[in-house]
Amino acid sequence: MSASNMKTITVVGSGLIGRSWAMVFISGGYSVKIYDNQSGQAANAITEIKKQLGELEEAHMLRGELTATQQLALLSSYDDLAQALEGAFFVQECVFEKLEVKQSVFQDIERLVGKDVILSSSTSCLVPSDVFSKVQNRSRCIVSHPVNPPYYVKLVELVPHPETAGPVMDSTRTLMTKVGQVPVCLKKEIDGFALNRVQAAIIAESWRLVQDGIISVKDIDLVMSEGLGMRYAFIGPMETMHLNAPEGLEDYMKRYGVGIQRVLKSFGPVPDFFGKEAKGITNEMSELIPSDQQHLTDRKERRDRLLMNLAKLKKDN
Numbered sequence: 001m002s003a004s005n006m007k008t009i010t011v012v013g014s015g016l017i018g019r020s021w022a023m024v025f026i027s028g029g030y031s032v033k034i035y036d037n038q039s040g041q042a043a044n045a046i047t048e049i050k051k052q053l054g055e056l057e058e059a060h061m062l063r064g065e066l067t068a069t070q071q072l073a074l075l076s077s078y079d080d081l082a083q084a085l086e087g088a089f090f091v092q093e094c095v096f097e098k099l100e101v102k103q104s105v106f107q108d109i110e111r112l113v114g115k116d117v118i119l120s121s122s123t124s125c126l127v128p129s130d131v132f133s134k135v136q137n138r139s140r141c142i143v144s145h146p147v148n149p150p151y152y153v154k155l156v157e158l159v160p161h162p163e164t165a166g167p168v169m170d171s172t173r174t175l176m177t178k179v180g181q182v183p184v185c186l187k188k189e190i191d192g193f194a195l196n197r198v199q200a201a202i203i204a205e206s207w208r209l210v211q212d213g214i215i216s217v218k219d220i221d222l223v224m225s226e227g228l229g230m231r232y233a234f235i236g237p238m239e240t241m242h243l244n245a246p247e248g249l250e251d252y253m254k255r256y257g258v259g260i261q262r263v264l265k266s267f268g269p270v271p272d273f274f275g276k277e278a279k280g281i282t283n284e285m286s287e288l289i290p291s292d293q294q295h296l297t298d299r300k301e302r303r304d305r306l307l308m309n310l311a312k313l314k315k316d317n
């Protein structure tokens with residue numbers, strides 16, 4: 001496909017993630033066609049995006065070189081999949097996280113697009129070999145897993161199907177970089193990809209420490225937000241170790257490696273997140289932040305404001 005044809009992206013599914021992807025792609029100057037199988041939903045998504053773009057422009061947080069009006073002009077909505085796919089070189093699927101729904105959506109898409117069109121899934125928890133098992137030509141399939149909200153959290157995990165062609169990985173990485181995301185490439189598929197595996201390890205040990213009566217819910221969150229997280233927003237665990245010993249990573253492991261291994265051996269089994277003991281933890285959380293809609297919405301808005309400031313800080317540094 002020539003570069004002049006690589007201007008249009010179709011986003012399939014116009015929920016939270018579909019809308020965010022659309023905003024990311026238009027910020028990079030791509031035309032985006034949004035499709036949803038719920039009639040009128042894709043049009044609603046554009047109304048919502050228009051509001052968000054205006055707010056971002058006012059806050060000087062709009063991404064890309066174009067104004068909000070210019071970006072909005074790149075968007076169109078469709079209730080018909082064939083029309084939505086016409087002219088696209090890249091398809092970003094963002095439908096429900098249900099294997100059979102994704103499999104059937106990709107079967108439908110494959111019937112309607114040329115063989116060069118890249119088929120990309122936003123799945124968080126399904127491996128590419130399952131998501132694309134019903135696609136005939138799997139060499140053009142890839143998972144591009146974003147982190148919510150992708151407009152501020154730029155990481156995108158690119159996970160290949162065992163049959164994904166090298167150039168498909170390369171083109172997807174180039175596209176993501178061009179629109180300002182930060183792609184990381186997994187060399188092969190694995191359950192949970194990288195981000196959710198690391199996250200699961202953190203969740204498991206945090207849960208165990210609370211469940212075993214070592215620390216409260218409030219304080220384990222502070223361990224991350226006021227401790228580890230302060231560094232990890234800017235440098236990862238490998239670089240953190242490298243910088244924390246006079247002669248770098250090897251030196252760090254000489255000093256602390258045996259201690260880390262000892263601690264790792266003391267980790268407990270996979271916690272029970274659902275039983276009677278878990279109820280104590282969920283109740284403790286609800287006492288800190290009540291689980292009603294208003295409190296949760298307020299906290300999410302605060303989180304997004306802080307993420308927006310953090311994104312700005314990272315951009316300026």
Ligand code: NAD
Nearest residue numbers: 013014015016017036037094095096097122123124146148
């Ligand atoms: P959502 O429920 O907000 O939106 C899903 C949208 O897909 C809805 O608008 C729905 O009408 C539409 N849809 C459902 N079936 C469809 C079909 N057959 N054809 C077209 N549209 C269809 O979900 P979401 O949170 O946006 O998640 C979408 C995907 O992104 C999921 O795979 C999810 O795992 C992944 N993801 C979500 C997050 C997150 O934090 N929400 C983060 C990373 C990845």
